[in-house]
Amino acid sequence: MNGATMLATLQALGVVPSFSRPSVSNDNPFSESLFKTLKYRPAYPRTAFANLLAARQWVGGFVHWYNHEHRHSAIQFVMPAQRYAGLDEALLRNRNAVYQAARAAHPERWSGDTRNSWPVTIVHLNPEKTTSSAAKVEEDVLLKKAA
16 A cells, blocks of 8 residues: 555544654654653553553553653653642752752762752753853752752
8 A cells, every 4th residue: 555545544534644744753752752651651551452442541541640650850850740730849949958958967878969959941852961060050059049
């Protein structure tokens, strides 16, 4: 079946085709990242769903896990629901206080800095790395003010 025939068949079945460009796997990197997270979950089904309802129930459970249980690395390991609710700043301040208290109580356990607890304001899928020492100094000052 050629591409035009496949497209016509999908349209006849009521399937809306992707708006991604052909052979471009990263047209929507956020969607691609979510699909990878979905497919690599230990609970991802090994066989086809029995029916549409079973598929919807599984995806509903995944969405709940992703938003309410999954600590997302791109937003400082808070849950997406916490970030959407505006709870991330307080959580990160508290986390920073715990780290600082642990470091003060047992400095021998720390060979470097504590984890960055500054809220992420802009999310990038693949952010550029900051190499500037001035940026590091500025981040340290902001963290101390937040503590």
